[in-house]
Amino acid sequence: MFCKKVNDVTICDIFSCNSVTQHLEIMRILKNLLLSALISTPLVAQEKPNILFIFCDDLGYGDVGVFWQNQRKEANKPDQPWFSTPHIDQMAAEGMLLHAHYCAAPVCAPSRASLFMGRHQGNAPIRDNQFDKVMPNQPTLGTTLKQAGYHTALIGKWGLQGKGKNSTEWPSYPTKRGFDYFLGGVRHRDGHEHYPYDQIHFKNKRTEIWEQDKEISEGLKGCYTTDLFTAATKKWLVDHKKESSDKPFFLFLSYDTPHAATQIATSPYPKGYGVKGGVQWIGKKGRMINTANNSPDNYIHPDYADKMYDHDSDPSTPLVPWTNVSKRYASSIRRIDNSVQDIIQTLKDLGMDENTLIVFTSDHGPSKESYIKENLQPGFFDSFGPFTGIKRDCWEGGIRPGAIVRWPKAIKAGSETELPSQMNDWMATFCEAAGTPIPAIADGTSLIPSLTGKGEQEASTIYVEYTVGGGTPKYAEFPKSRQGAKRGQMQVVREGKLKAIRYNTTKPDTPFMVFDVTKDPREENNLAGKPGIPSQEHWIKAVSRLHGVEKSAKRPYDKLAVSALDITKTTPGVTKKASDKQYAYAYRLTDAKTTTAGDLSISETKGNIEFSGYLKVEKDGSYGFEFAEGVNGVLRIHDILTLDTDSPEPAHATNSLKLTAGYHPFTLTVRANGKATKAPLLWKAPGADKAVAITAASLSH
Structure with a gap:
């Protein structure tokens, strides 16, 4: 007997049918199933784009040539020093500039958490200065894309691990949050020093670099982290091509520069780029990469070594040399620029360039920290660009780093957009690109229409809170x-x-x-x-309508009532969408057929069900919400994540909201388990003794 499992369906006994018609029908089904299986073969799997996210630390909008430095160069004013990012500019020329791309918060931990979880700061579990806080076991970029069939890796800075001393103890170590491979600094402080072994500035604080479950800093003598992370990225790409070419990849490259120590490389960037040139992984203790040597923190780029400027804006006085810290700052960014080109050339050498979506951006605006005797002055190069504010400010200079996206297969070269977007949009964007559903717990909207020029772009929600x-x-x-x-x-x-x-x-x-x-x-x-x-x-x-209360980050507006919409007329019933596809999380139904339902009841089905419409609140007050026993789902009221029972660890959720009388939009997404229920969602009105089912009288659309 011939049996074959195709798309989770086992085909057996096709010759035991009772009629020619039945036989032909089974053969037709088998043919279609086998065709479906072929569509999943490695050749076609690569239709899903590879995704490479290059994330810098404290790089300002004004630190990128194509955003701002080139304008200073063209102005050619002696009192306005400038530097170059030629390879990042070339990446922009081959892709798209997102001028109005915002981070989620003006400091690294909350900004990164919002990016990885796809949730703005009104719904995020990590806010303010909560460095090293555990990132809950909820859908992340890593877990979501891994479930979509991606080979995943994170190289570089993390800082979202939770309490512990090693990879076993840290509850949200990267390999526990969806990444197959990790090499980098785990703790927040590990991103402040860019020579892990040499410890030039922080001799009393050991910088750790981990690879999978092993701490490897003892073997990193002379390794500058920008070079180290670039070499590790190139090695991982080569290994992926050899060992996992049947899968698309998601690689998150998280540089810890130019932040903090304002350190520079050991030597000139090695000649050539790509598989056979540029920085290379050697893999030997004390010689881990080809630029590791006994001259750490030494190399000023020759373009900046002898630069002079008009320090007092007085043409009658002599020009003076650039400050040492400014030469260092420009050199560290030029090193990132070289690295970007090295990685892109590696993709080209491996034949993976055309269908790789690359994002280049920063976690927030520029910093004035330098950790050396000479203070960094963001105004020396106008690292904040045409804006006001720096890191820790919510003016544009603190929260608007901009972004560059390159995807030769889908993005028109030289394109630009002024449409606002925010980092929590990347979850939805990557999910759409990968052809996998967007988690219902995630905020944000897909930027695919903007990037590709196809379809109408839904407006992004731009929201920041920070103290x-x-x-x-x-x-x-x-x-x-x-x-x-x-x-x-x-x-x-x-x-x-x-x-x-x-x-x-x-x-x-x-x-x-x-x-x-x-x-x-x-x-x-x-x-x-x-x-x-x-x-x-x-x-x-x-x-x-955007702020959800987080007890660990108190706000003076925590008790502000959520305002009803200014509408007076609606239609009875709610809209309903359903899908029989099953994932490890409740997901948005973007393409499913829409019907109208009179209530929120669920039949004996499996898959995903999404209800949306308005809740009519009769009087002002605090309303509690809860799911019926055994129901896994996500409830949003306005854009506030109100209730979640779907994640392995319950999400940050308000559970109760102070609402004003009137109509409040909601989305209820349920991961159906085959059990019928007439009342999956309950609420408790002000003064009520217990929660009761939400009836049809309170529902409309």
Whole structure:
């Protein structure tokens, strides 16, 4: 007997059918199933794009040539020093510039967590300065793409591991969050020093570099991390081609430069790029890479070694040399620039370039930290670009690093967009590119229409909340009205061209400043209260619909009621979508047929069911929500992640919301397990003794 398992269906006994018609029908089914199996073969699997995400640490919008430095070069003013990123510029010329791409927060841990989890800071479990906090076991870029058949790796900085001392103890070590391979610094502090073995600046704090379950820093003498991570990336790509070419890959390359120690390489970048040139992995202790030598922190790029500038903007005085720290800063970024070209050439050498989607961006704006005697001055090169603010600011300079995307197969060379987007959009974007569903727990919208020029781009949600002490630096390049601005609790929402922002927020109704950041990128002209500009009430309502309470990051607006929409008429019933496809998580149904249902009941089915519409709230007050026993799902009210029972570890979720009377949009996504239930979702109204089923009378669309 011939038996074969195809797409989880076992085909046996096809010759034992009772009629010719039945035999032909089975043969037809078998033919289709075998064709389906062929579509999954390695040759066609590569139709899914490879994904390479290159993430820098503290690289400002103004630090990239094509975004800003080239404009300084063209101006050719002696008092405006500039440097080059020729290879990153070439990447941009071959792809797309995202001028208005925002990070999730102006400091690394929350920004990275939001990126990996696809959730903005109103729904994220890691906020403010929660470095080294555990990232919960919920869908991540790694787990989602791994389930979609991707070979996954993370090389470089992490900082989201939780408490522990080693890979066994850390609860959210990268290999426990969807990455098949990891090499890099685990703890936040490990990203501050760029020579792990040599410990030039932090002799009392050992920097650790881990590869899988082994700490390897003792073998990294003379290794500069930019070179180390680049060489490891190239080696991983070569190995992937040899061993896993039947799978697409997702590689997250997380540089820890130019942040912190302002260290530089050992020597010139090796000649040539790609498989046979550039930096290379040697793999020997004390000679792990080909640029490891006994001259750490030594190499200033020759383009900058003898640079002079007009330090006092006075043509009558002599030019003076660039500061040492500025030469170092420019050299460290030039090293990243070389590395980008080295990796792209490696992809070309391996025949993987055409269908590899590459994203290049930074975790937030530039820093003034240098960890050496000479302080770094972001204004020396205008690392913040045409904006106001730096790292830890929510002005554009702190939260708008921009992005470059290259995908030869799908993106038109030399394209640009001014449409706002945010880092939490990459989860949805990569899922669509990979042909896998977007987790219901994720925020964000796919940027595929913008990138490819096909279809209509859905507007992204741009939302930031963050708190820290101190204030905006008093740099002459910033408007006087913004210099020294006390930070405290900061909050941002952008709608179209308008950005609403408030600093030093002390109460729920602290007023917002409003700026048209397309015309006023320095945020100099506050439009709040001007004709045609939305009122303070509008912006306060807008943020109330985005902010979910996180107990570890208290906000002065935590008790702000979520405002109902300004609508008065709806249609009874809710919209319903269903799919029989089963994944390890509840997912959005973007293409499924839409029907109308009178209630939220679920039949005996398996798969994914999505209800959406409005909840009618009769009176102001606090409403609790819970799923019926055995129901796995995700509930969103407005854009607030309200309830989750679907993840291995329950997601950050509010569970109860203070709502104003009126209509509140919701999306309920259930991962159906074959058990019928008439009331999967319950709520407890103000003053009620217990939670009850949400009835049809409270549902509409």
